[in-house]
Amino acid sequence: xxxxxxxxxxxxxxxxxxxxxxxxxxxxxxxxxxxxxxxxxxxxxxxxxxxxxxxxxxxxxxxxxxxxxxxxxxxxxxxxxxxxxxxxxxxxxxxxxxxxxxxxxxxxxxxxxxxxxxxxxxxxxxxxxxxxxxxxxxxxxxxxxxxxxxxxxxxxxxxxxxxxxxxxxxxxxxx
Numbered sequence: 001x002x003x004x005x006x007x008x009x010x011x012x013x014x015x016x017x018x019x020x021x022x023x024x025x026x027x028x029x030x031x032x033x034x035x036x037x038x039x040x041x042x043x044x045x046x047x048x049x050x051x052x053x054x055x056x057x058x059x060x061x062x063x064x065x066x067x068x069x070x071x072x073x074x075x076x077x078x079x080x081x082x083x084x085x086x087x088x089x090x091x092x093x094x095x096x097x098x099x100x101x102x103x104x105x106x107x108x109x110x111x112x113x114x115x116x117x118x119x120x121x122x123x124x125x126x127x128x129x130x131x132x133x134x135x136x137x138x139x140x141x142x143x144x145x146x147x148x149x150x151x152x153x154x155x156x157x158x159x160x161x162x163x164x165x166x167x168x169x170x171x172x173x174x175x
Contacts, residue, residue, distance in 0.1 A: 010094075010124050010151075010153040011153060011155055011156065013036060013038060013048075013094045013124070014094055014096065014124070014126045014153055014155075014156055014160075015156070016034075016036055016048070016051065016094075017033075017034035017035055017036055017051075017063075017094050017095060017096045017126070018034055018096055018126070018156060018159060018160060018163060019034065020034030020035065020036070020051050020052060020053040020063065020096075021033050021034030021053055021054070021063070021096050021160070021163045021164065022034070022053075022163055023053045023056070024053040024054040024055055024056070024063070025055050025167075026166035026167025026168075027055070027167040028167050028168050028169055030054050030055065030060075030167070031054065031097055031129070031130075031164040031165065032053070032054050032163050032164050032165075032166050032167070033053065033054045033062065033063040033064075033095060033096050033097045033164060034051070034052070034053045034054075034063050034095070034096050035051070035052050035053070035063035035064045035066070035067050035093065035094060035095040035096070036048050036049075036050065036051045036052070036067065036093075036094045037049040037050045037051075037067045037068075037071060037086075037091060037092075037093055037094075037120075038091070038092045038093075038094060039086075039087055039090060039091055039092075040090050040091075040092050041087075041088070041090045042090065049067075049071055049086075049091070050067040050068075050070045050071045051067065051070075052064065052065070052066025052067035052068075052069075052070060053066060054066075057069045057070075060104075060107065062099075062100060062110050063095060063096070064093060064095055064099055064110040064113060064114065065079070065108075065110060065113060067093075068082040068113055068117065071085045071086070072084075072085055079113075080116070082113075082116075082117050083116065083117050083118045083119060086117060086118075086119040086120070087119070088119060089119050089121045090121075091117075091119045091120050091121070092120070092121075092122045092123070092124060093114060093120050093122070093123045093124070094123075094124045094125075095110075095123065095124070095125055095126070096125075096126040096127065096156075096160045096163070096164065097125065097126065097127050097128075097129050097160065097164055098123075098125040098127070098128050098129050098137055098139060098140060098150070098152075099111050099113075099114060099123065099125075099139050099143075100129065100137070100139065101137055101138050101139030101142060109139070110139070111139040111142050111143060114143065114148065115142075115143070115146055115148075120148065121147070121148055121149065122148065122149045122150075122151070123143060123148060123149070123150045123151075124151050124153060125150065125151070125152050125153070126152070126153060126156050126157065126160040127152070127156075127157050127160050127161060127164075128140075128152065130161070130164075130165075
């Protein structure tokens with residue numbers, strides 16, 4: 001069955017995110033995730049504003065957070081002020097794995113960061129977050145309740161999960 005042009009575009013950007021995820025150092029306590037922030041105004045061509053991956057920025061950073069840090073720092077601002085850098089409501093966040101909604105104490109979740117950014121009105125994900133670390137992810141509901149469209153694009157799930165779990169201990173199948 002032929003896919004629509006929007007699906008194809010989403011796959012192009014998710015592949016870029018997947019390339020970012022491959023840069024993430026594998027660890028048993030993190031998923032290797034890639035993300036990008038896209039400006040997609042209706043009157044002109046889309047442009048990538050930032051890319052990021054898990055652990056790219058200093059600290060225990062997630063891919064989405066790395067994007068926001070780069071965007072803000074390019075304008076001499078702290079990540080908390082990233083909303084001042086984003087052009088308008090035609091900003092889309094692409095991520096290989098849905099944004100986290102819960103983090104260890106002292107860390108703001110990616111869902112909270114997206115809400116704080118204000119101008120992101122669409123989040124495109126390659127896969128749902130496995131329940132490995134925090135159980136069921138309520139982030140998509142929180143984002144949707146805030147008026148942010150969350151969509152999942154099929155086609156790269158196996159590859160995304162292989163990269164995401166690169167540092168995880170694999171259980172051996174019965175011998």
